[in-house]
Amino acid sequence: MFEELSLHVLDIAMNSLAAGATRVEVAVIENVRHDWLIIRVRDNGRGMDEQTLQQVLARNFSTKAIRKKSIGLGLALLRQTSEMCGGTFHLRSQRDRGTSVTASMRLSHVDRPPLGDLEATILALCTAGPEVDVRLVYRSDGQTFHFSSQESYCQERDSHEPRRTQETQGKGSATSRPA
Numbered sequence: 001m002f003e004e005l006s007l008h009v010l011d012i013a014m015n016s017l018a019a020g021a022t023r024v025e026v027a028v029i030e031n032v033r034h035d036w037l038i039i040r041v042r043d044n045g046r047g048m049d050e051q052t053l054q055q056v057l058a059r060n061f062s063t064k065a066i067r068k069k070s071i072g073l074g075l076a077l078l079r080q081t082s083e084m085c086g087g088t089f090h091l092r093s094q095r096d097r098g099t100s101v102t103a104s105m106r107l108s109h110v111d112r113p114p115l116g117d118l119e120a121t122i123l124a125l126c127t128a129g130p131e132v133d134v135r136l137v138y139r140s141d142g143q144t145f146h147f148s149s150q151e152s153y154c155q156e157r158d159s160h161e162p163r164r165t166q167e168t169q170g171k172g173s174a175t176s177r178p179a
């Protein structure tokens with residue numbers, strides 16, 4: 001298990017880059033009232049066929065060529081963390097369509113790792129995939145922050161966002177909504 005959730009996010013999103021994604025969407029949603037933390041990483045990469053998906057779900061399977069044994073840790077570690085912290089883990093994938101990984105956990109669970117440096121994780125992803133549209137949605141009790149490494153996404157989103165109340169410098173934007 002990683003010491004910080006942002007390192008899990010980095011690990012899972014690196015899978016997306018390895019799968020040739022041109023868009024990777026990271027969502028981190030905290031809800032104090034309902035005591036949930038949800039992490040979702042979605043991509044439009046090459047996805048997995050049904051057989052690979054079943055192998056990955058059944059055991060720590062990897063297709064990495066450098067592995068001596070076909071054992072992967074990234075998904076298994078996040079699954080372990082979420083289940084240990086009273087949450088669930090979902091992996092969905094379709095060949096040539098993309099992959100979605102969703103992990104939930106109890107925000108107040110004693111074993112829940114801190115979120116850590118999410119900003120550094122996003123920056124690392126942008127550096128690793130400069131052509132890739134790396135997106136972040138961070139929501140914490142009514143406050144939502146959006147970021148996209150490709151400006152067009154925020155412009156497109158903002159034009160449909162009449163309730164935007166605050167905008168950061170650069171390409172990210174923050175939105176307030178009632179809890």
Ligand SMILES: Nc1ncnc2c1ncn2[C@@H]1O[C@H](COP(=O)(O)OP(=O)(O)OP(=O)(O)O)[C@@H](O)[C@H]1O
Pocket residue numbers: 011012015016019043045046047048052056060061062063064071072073074075076098099
């Ligand atoms: N986003 C994704 N798109 C397509 N295939 C994926 C994706 N994420 C995981 N996979 C497949 O699932 C396997 C297991 O992923 P996992 O992150 O657990 O291990 P790994 O990436 O192979 O190795 P490690 O993360 O330990 O360096 C990968 O080898 C790959 O075949």
Ligand SMILES: [Mg+2]
Pocket residue numbers: 011012014015072073074075
């Ligand atoms: Mg991995």
